Amino acid sequence: MASYDVIVIGSGPGGYVCAIRCAQLGLKTACVEGRETLGGTCLNIGCIPSKALLHASHQLHEAEENFAKMGLKGKSPSVDWTQMLAYKDDVIGQNTKGIEFLFKKNKVDWLKGWGSIPEAGKVKVGDEVHEAKNIVIATGSEPSSIPGVEIDEEIVVSSTGALALGKIPKKMIVIGAGVIGLEMGSVYRRLGSEVTVIEYLDQITPTMDVEVSKQFQKLLKKQGLEFVMGAAVQGVEKLKTKAKVTYKLKKDDSEQVLDADVVLVATGRRAFHDGLGAQDLGVEMTDRGVIKTDAHWKTSVDGVYAIGDCISGPMLAHKAEDEGMAVAETIAGQKGHVNYDVIPSVIYTWPEVASVGATEELLKKDGRAYKAGKFSFMGNGRAKAYFAGDGFVKILADKDSDRILGAHIIGPYAGDLIHEICVAMEFGAAAEDLARTCHAHPTFSEAVREAALACGDGPIHS
Numbered sequence: 302m303a304s305y306d307v308i309v310i311g312s313g314p315g316g317y318v319c320a321i322r323c324a325q326l327g328l329k330t331a332c333v334e335g336r337e338t339l340g341g342t343c344l345n346i347g348c349i350p351s352k353a354l355l356h357a358s359h360q361l362h363e364a365e366e367n368f369a370k371m372g373l374k375g376k377s378p379s380v381d382w383t384q385m386l387a388y389k390d391d392v393i394g395q396n397t398k399g400i401e402f403l404f405k406k407n408k409v410d411w412l413k414g415w416g417s418i419p420e421a422g423k424v425k426v427g428d429e430v431h432e433a434k435n436i437v438i439a440t441g442s443e444p445s446s447i448p449g450v451e452i453d454e455e456i457v458v459s460s461t462g463a464l465a466l467g468k469i470p471k472k473m474i475v476i477g478a479g480v481i482g483l484e485m486g487s488v489y490r491r492l493g494s495e496v497t498v499i500e501y502l503d504q505i506t507p508t509m510d511v512e513v514s515k516q517f518q519k520l521l522k523k524q525g526l527e528f529v530m531g532a533a534v535q536g537v538e539k540l541k542t543k544a545k546v547t548y549k550l551k552k553d554d555s556e557q558v559l560d561a562d563v564v565l566v567a568t569g570r571r572a573f574h575d576g577l578g579a580q581d582l583g584v585e586m587t588d589r590g591v592i593k594t595d596a597h598w599k600t601s602v603d604g605v606y607a608i609g610d611c612i613s614g615p616m617l618a619h620k621a622e623d624e625g626m627a628v629a630e631t632i633a634g635q636k637g638h639v640n641y642d643v644i645p646s647v648i649y650t651w652p653e654v655a656s657v658g659a660t661e662e663l664l665k666k667d668g669r670a671y672k673a674g675k676f677s678f679m680g681n682g683r684a685k686a687y688f689a690g691d692g693f694v695k696i697l698a699d700k701d702s703d704r705i706l707g708a709h710i711i712g713p714y715a716g717d718l719i720h721e722i723c724v725a726m727e728f729g730a731a732a733e734d735l736a737r738t739c740h741a742h743p744t745f746s747e748a749v750r751e752a753a754l755a756c757g758d759g760p761i762h763s
């Protein structure tokens with residue numbers, strides 16, 4: 302039995318970041334992970350592998366759509382699916398080994414196995430029980446399917462199976478037009494699959510700013526994705542080599558059927574804490590099985606904290622990372638803090654979509670006086686050279702104070718561009734502060750400045 306200041310259960314972005322920060326702050330730290338590699342869902346079966354496939358399939362799309370226009374002639378590349386999966390696995394391996402290296406460098410012990418908490422102050426891994434002054438639950442989330450729909454990860458798949466299909470399907474049905482559905486749907490569309498997305502609501506990515514969401518759907522349709530909106534999937538029947546999806550259209554209550562070689566169920570994720578014994582220990586949960594925490598990530602049991610997807614808030618790796626660092630600081634006696642008003646969210650399609658802060662719909666609902674400064678990438682020279690003029694930057698600022706309240710970008714590298722606005726918001730900046738900041742030319746970032754200018758006297762290039 303070993304004794305630790307902190308044992309973190311789970312090595313996803315929340316857990317491993319927390320463990321490293323705890324060790325850096327002088328706490329004797331271990332991290333429990335039952336998977337063969339560190340990094341959790343994000344590195345092994347989520348963010349990182351999906352980005353590898355998005356990158357590879359985007360290159361193919363570029364070759365097919367744009368190479369000839371630039372004078373790059375010749376046959377478009379063909380897809381070697383086995384090699385593409387091997388490339389993806391290599392990227393995973395490099396990243397997971399990187400975490401192992403960081404654990405060694407920072408003297409974080411990896412306790413291999415699935416952990417449970419038999420009593421406060423104790424963590425059981427395999428047959429060993431370790432003592433811990435503080436325990437951090439960072440056990441993440443798992444895909445939540447539709448009632449009655451059985452995932453076999455071959456024909457009816459979750460995001461996990463979608464990252465390792467035996468072959469590229471001819472026809473794919475995606476249930477749910479959320480982030481996972483649209484990212485993976487984009488991958489397979491670019492690789493040649495016919496992709497139909499069935500969504501319950503009338504808007505894709507429902508929490509997104511509506512103007513962005515509409516433009517996003519338009520661009521995805523242009524890329525060949527088909528959408529069935531306002532349709533509630535009732536069931537999925539698995540046949541020998543394909544599956545049949547039954548859905549009900551809300552507009553006329555009619556029942557419809559579609560079939561495909563592969564059905565991706567991307568209807569959300571739920572908090573995961575199976576086998577921890579958290580409930581027996583007295584850790585309070587919401588009625589949806591989410592671990593309840595206070596403002597300092599403390600659960601209802603003394604010395605037990607929780608962070609990331611298993612608590613409330615957006616299920617985002619970077620939100621979990623921030624909580625991981627903040628809870629480490631809290632345990633070390635510092636003032637850990639997360640600004641939940643400035644958490645960006647990104648969809649890594651092409652174009653990318655990124656947002657931070659309030660949407661126009663939210664500001665309207667709150668009766669807040671605001672102004673919207675918008676700039677199209679059509680007016681950005683760099684975007685034109687990249688065939689990426691099909692999007693815009695929208696900055697929302699308080700009508701009187703000009704303080705930035707939110708920003709929404711659809712366009713090239715939106716996921717990177719959003720961060721200058723995040724920093725500005727952290728500093729309580731006005732749109733004018735961004736507008737008066739010199740931006741290098743020619744960059745995509747100029748579109749951000751132009752949107753900020755649009756909140757004032759107007760942009761130059763539109």
Ligand code: NAD
Nearest residue numbers: 477478479480481482500501533534567568569570616647
């Ligand atoms: P989601 O909640 O983003 O979207 C699920 C969609 O499915 C919703 O639009 C919902 O209306 C629809 N839906 C639910 N039941 C349905 C039914 N019976 N018929 C038709 N449509 C139905 O869920 P997700 O895309 O599975 O993602 C899960 C979580 O993972 C999210 O919190 C997401 O933020 C996170 N994630 C983030 C990223 C990223 O940041 N790039 C990538 C992957 C996942």
